Amino acid sequence: xxxxxxxxxKSGMNFxxxxxxxxxxxxxxxxxxxxxxxxxxxxxxxxxxxxxxxxVRYDIDFRSIDEQKSxxxxxxxxxxxxxxxxxxxxxxxxxxxxxxxxxxxxHKLEGVDRIPADGNADMLETYxxxxxxxxxxxxxxxxxxxxxxxxxxxxxxxxxxxxxxDRTGMGAIFVLTALDVDRDTIIQDYLLTNQASKPxxxxxxxxxxxxxxxxxLITSVKALLAVKTDYLQAADAAVQKTSGTWQNxxxxxxxxxxxxxxxxxxxxxx
Numbered sequence: 001x002x003x004x005x006x007x008x009x010k011s012g013m014n015f016x017x018x019x020x021x022x023x024x025x026x027x028x029x030x031x032x033x034x035x036x037x038x039x040x041x042x043x044x045x046x047x048x049x050x051x052x053x054x055x056v057r058y059d060i061d062f063r064s065i066d067e068q069k070s071x072x073x074x075x076x077x078x079x080x081x082x083x084x085x086x087x088x089x090x091x092x093x094x095x096x097x098x099x100x101x102x103x104x105x106x107h108k109l110e111g112v113d114r115i116p117a118d119g120n121a122d123m124l125e126t127y128x129x130x131x132x133x134x135x136x137x138x139x140x141x142x143x144x145x146x147x148x149x150x151x152x153x154x155x156x157x158x159x160x161x162x163x164x165x166d167r168t169g170m171g172a173i174f175v176l177t178a179l180d181v182d183r184d185t186i187i188q189d190y191l192l193t194n195q196a197s198k199p200x201x202x203x204x205x206x207x208x209x210x211x212x213x214x215x216x217l218i219t220s221v222k223a224l225l226a227v228k229t230d231y232l233q234a235a236d237a238a239v240q241k242t243s244g245t246w247q248n249x250x251x252x253x254x255x256x257x258x259x260x261x262x263x264x265x266x267x268x269x270x
Contacts, residue, residue, distance in 0.1 A: 004017075010047055011042050011044045012037065012043055016037065027270060032153075037164050051079070055154045055156045058157040059076065059079045060082045060143055068085075116220060119223030122223075143171055147175060164193065191229070194226050208221060
């Protein structure tokens with residue numbers, strides 16, 4: 001795994017730097033400008049200081065209002081908190097496996113009786129919704145507004161959801177597309193979640209196996225906790241139907257103008 005992408009956060013998971021990727025013209029994404037992560041709800045004081053020192057000045061929270069109320073963000077000093085829900089409720093099911101439980105409760109498997117019978121199919125539908133729902137388009141447009149505002153070197157936008165994989169993954173895909181990063185690199189970053197979150201995923205599955213739960217349920221949960229190229233292909237299909245290409249989707253659905261694309265490239269690329 002590209003360990004240099006993982007931030008040294010002790011009380012959170014899947015905190016990753018997007019700097020260093022190169023676009024099709026060979027221009028490199030600046031470091032300390034774009035950070036993607038899972039929940040900020042259980043960060044320690046040292047973690048918060050780390051993020052402050054790292055330059056985090058915007059904390060964009062893609063979670064639903066219920067997720068936000070259940071596990072409020074611990075916001076780094078000097079950072080502006082932006083509540084920017086992609087969905088009205090957590091369609092990704094990630095909050096049911098939120099590792100930010102109260103310490104005395106441990107890692108409960110919340111709501112396993114409500115996990116869909118086919119987690120894979122459920123996630124394919126979620127990715128369709130990530131592209132098509134008005135709430136999603138509104139949220140990602142606000143995301144771009146904050147990306148455009150982050151025009152000082154050494155200051156970072158951190159964007160996250162609960163697990164840092166679906167809503168956050170889509171945010172990363174949108175911004176990397178705007179910066180003209182090639183498809184293979186975008187997929188590579190998307191799939192990196194499976195390695196970054198592996199200890200958490202393995203722990204959840206182990207608990208379910210120890211409880212001797214239905215193997216089909218465990219398979220469904222694995223699909224909910226991971227990211228797959230199949231999910232991204234579902235988004236591809238929705239984008240193609242809507243706009244033809246991801247670049248056109250940014251323009252037609254998220255209303256990101258050519259001028260704003262140039263601004264973003266000036267802000268985030270060396």
